[in-house]
Amino acid sequence: MKKIINNFKxxxxxxxxxxxxxxxxxxxxxxxxxSTVGRSALEQLFGLIIKNKINFxxxxxxxxxxxxxxxxxxxxxxxxxxxxxxxxxxxxxxxxIKMVPAKLADGTPFSELTINVIxxxxx
Amino acid sequence: xxxxxxxxxxxxxxxxxxxxxxxxPAGQPAGATVLSxxxxxxxxxxxxxxTIPGLEKVAGPSLIVWTIQNNDKVPTxxxxxxxxxxxxxxxxxxxxxxxxxxxxxxxxxxxVSHLNSMxxxxxxxxxxxxxxAVTTSAxxxxxxVRFIREAAPTRAETCTVKRLESEHNLLTALEIGTGLLGxxxxxxxxxxxxxxxxxxxxxxxxxxxxxxxxxALFMLLPGSAQLAKSAIGPALKTLGPKGMSLLAGxxxxxxxxxxxxxxxxxxxxxxxxxxxxxxxGAKAAAAKAAPVVKAVAAKAAPVVKALKPIAKDVATxxxxxxxxxxxxxxxxxxxxxxxxxxxxxxxxxxxxVKGILAAFGSDDTKEQNSMIVSAMKEGWxxxxxxxxxxxxxxxxxxxxxxxxxxxxxxxxxxxxxx
Numbered sequence: 001m002k003k004i005i006n007n008f009k010x011x012x013x014x015x016x017x018x019x020x021x022x023x024x025x026x027x028x029x030x031x032x033x034x035s036t037v038g039r040s041a042l043e044q045l046f047g048l049i050i051k052n053k054i055n056f057x058x059x060x061x062x063x064x065x066x067x068x069x070x071x072x073x074x075x076x077x078x079x080x081x082x083x084x085x086x087x088x089x090x091x092x093x094x095x096x097i098k099m100v101p102a103k104l105a106d107g108t109p110f111s112e113l114t115i116n117v118i119x120x121x122x123x
Numbered sequence: 124x125x126x127x128x129x130x131x132x133x134x135x136x137x138x139x140x141x142x143x144x145x146x147x148p149a150g151q152p153a154g155a156t157v158l159s160x161x162x163x164x165x166x167x168x169x170x171x172x173x174t175i176p177g178l179e180k181v182a183g184p185s186l187i188v189w190t191i192q193n194n195d196k197v198p199t200x201x202x203x204x205x206x207x208x209x210x211x212x213x214x215x216x217x218x219x220x221x222x223x224x225x226x227x228x229x230x231x232x233x234x235v236s237h238l239n240s241m242x243x244x245x246x247x248x249x250x251x252x253x254x255x256a257v258t259t260s261a262x263x264x265x266x267x268v269r270f271i272r273e274a275a276p277t278r279a280e281t282c283t284v285k286r287l288e289s290e291h292n293l294l295t296a297l298e299i300g301t302g303l304l305g306x307x308x309x310x311x312x313x314x315x316x317x318x319x320x321x322x323x324x325x326x327x328x329x330x331x332x333x334x335x336x337x338x339a340l341f342m343l344l345p346g347s348a349q350l351a352k353s354a355i356g357p358a359l360k361t362l363g364p365k366g367m368s369l370l371a372g373x374x375x376x377x378x379x380x381x382x383x384x385x386x387x388x389x390x391x392x393x394x395x396x397x398x399x400x401x402x403x404g405a406k407a408a409a410a411k412a413a414p415v416v417k418a419v420a421a422k423a424a425p426v427v428k429a430l431k432p433i434a435k436d437v438a439t440x441x442x443x444x445x446x447x448x449x450x451x452x453x454x455x456x457x458x459x460x461x462x463x464x465x466x467x468x469x470x471x472x473x474x475x476v477k478g479i480l481a482a483f484g485s486d487d488t489k490e491q492n493s494m495i496v497s498a499m500k501e502g503w504x505x506x507x508x509x510x511x512x513x514x515x516x517x518x519x520x521x522x523x524x525x526x527x528x529x530x531x532x533x534x535x536x537x538x539x540x541x
Binding site: 055057059060063065067068069070071072073074075078079081082084085090091095098099100101102103105106107 | 202
């Protein structure tokens with residue numbers, strides 16, 4: 001996962017404040033809250049999300065936004081909070097699936113991958 | 124009620140008119156209002172005309188930025204900014220993509236380039252009013268921009284028009300050649316060009332129709348009786364089919380041409396109808412040769428297979444910088460070569476087809492793919508919100524689901540206090 005994030009940070013036009021809290025999520029919550037299968041699925045998920053720059057855009061105030069296939073955006077900070085709430089069990093699997101776009105801008109099916117993460121989680 | 128209407132003249136004098144307030148126009152949602160406007164970072168008020176430096180003193184395109192405030196109690200999202208008239212004029216729109224929280228502001232930006240904002244044929248004093256429809260999750264806000272030509276076209280504009288006309292003549296001619304190629308059953312065309320046309324077939328098998336067409340047509344030129352009698356006849360004889368194939372490769376890679384090669388290219392450019400004649404002749408010859416096509420193709424297959432790894436190293440992308448590339452793109456840009464060829468003219472690759480179909484919600488039918496072509500011609504890009512008039516039923520359902528998802532995420536996080 002660290003390799004994936006480092007690779008993402010190499011994008012010159014999006015190299016600031018990338019997933020700062022998400023890194024913490026990986027390093028702390030993943031090891032305690034997720035099963036091995038869940039960690040693997042989460043790594044796969046974010047590997048796919050960040051493989052394509054088109055999935056991201058920066059707002060005018062510098063915030064990183066995740067783009068859906070339809071062009072609707074979600075602030076990454078909100079997504080991080082949502083994932084954290086999911087792993088903490090504060091939102092249910094079904095709730096979380098309804099809170100995220102079905103596909104990312106490059107066509108990556110976001111919801112389906114998220115389901116894999118949830119299935120592999122211990123929460 | 125008033126709303127902001129900046130006037131922008133072609134020689135860059137802009138002013139905002141219509142009263143003193145910037146309140147929401149009548150009949151528009153109270154939840155989203157136009158708060159202020161800037162023209163190239165200078166505030167535009169509706170009480171005093173704003174004069175800014177002339178064209179020659181302003182670097183790059185002009186930016187008009189409206190700040191829009193969300194006065195509602197729930198977050199709102201700008202889902203689209205439509206202004207067909209502006210797009211025709213080469214103006215680009217952008218806007219805040221993230222949800223605008225209650226009390227916060229977002230922006231709508233209009234980027235206007237100088238030379239294509241109005242036609243040079245527009246008379247001094249003529250003006251065009253364009254409406255921008257800003258669609259938010261709460262409703263629509265209308266913004267207006269008026270373009271006024273206050274001065275005659277500058278020398279720069281005139282020169283640009285002349286250059287475009289010159290290019291247009293060449294492109295039109297090359298379009299004929301490439302258009303014919305598209306209809307001339309290229310595999311047969313390759314056969315008629317002889318066994319040396321394997322080069323062209325190799326490109327064809329790789330999916331690079333542009334390079335295949337250029338190579339095949341060029342290789343046919345030395346066989347033209349008409350050209351043999353022309354001034355470039357000796358040059359074509361010297362180069363031969365193989366030399367012409369090399370010439371095609373040079374054009375693709377943008378490498379330097381010899382004097383002979385340069386003379387041939389210039390002659391073709393001056394008399395491009397020769398491509399039409401050669402292609403038509405080849406088509407007829409190829410039809411007669413049809414029975415042997417399978418046999419030749421069978422023999423060619425192993426050779427082509429062996430050449431493929433080498434061919435991968437041949438950069439074909441640079442062909443867009445050649446005259447042929449422009450001609451091909453001009454035809455491909457109309458969509459008549461299909462969606463895959465069309466998107467290449469927009470900077471995408473074959474690998475992007477799947478993503479574009481998915482994003483657009485296209486069922487890959489001719490009808491819906493033509494909607495993609497139309498939307499892209501008007502400026503839609505992968506990852507952006509599709510203009511309302513080009514939305515497929517699948518896209519409409521998907522964007523509603525996405526918008527609902529983001530709203531639900533925000534609502535749930537607010538409930539959790541995180």
